[in-house]
Amino acid sequence: MDNLARILTLVPSSTAGAFQPCVRLHRASDAAARDYAARYTLEMTFNYVANGKQATPVSSNQTVVSTTVQEQLDIRWLRVRGTSVSFAPPPDAGSNVTAVVMLVLTDARGNRIETSDAEVSIIRVP
Secondary structure (H helix, E strand, O other): OOOOEEEEEEEEEOOOEEEEEEEEHHHHHHHHHHHHOOOOEEEEEEEEEEEEEEOOOOOEEEEEHHEEEEEEEOOOOOEOOOOOOEEEOOOOOOOEEEEEEEEEEOOOOOOEEEEOOOEEEEOOOO
8 A cells, every 4th residue: 555645746945945845645634634624744854965965854744734735646646735844955956855754643632643654755856
């Protein structure tokens, strides 16, 4: 089975050194978050090279409801765009970013529940 979320690409933001992650997200998770107030969060970490050296990893936790649906990919998957994530210093042009995402649910008692394994993607910096 595929993981419920996967980072597909990073879109340059209007802010220098910032990118918006585009994520493939399972439609049922999106519907649960938007229609039934399920507290799903995309936990993302980005490892990259800046100025020829390994930079400090950047993390971003974004609720599913804070993302923008871009398109329905098929009957099971959506492409959503997250909010801007700042990379300081910015990644070297043409280098790779290792992007990790996990969809987690917070239950009514505040417990964090992992919905699947972390999904790792290698993305070329535009």
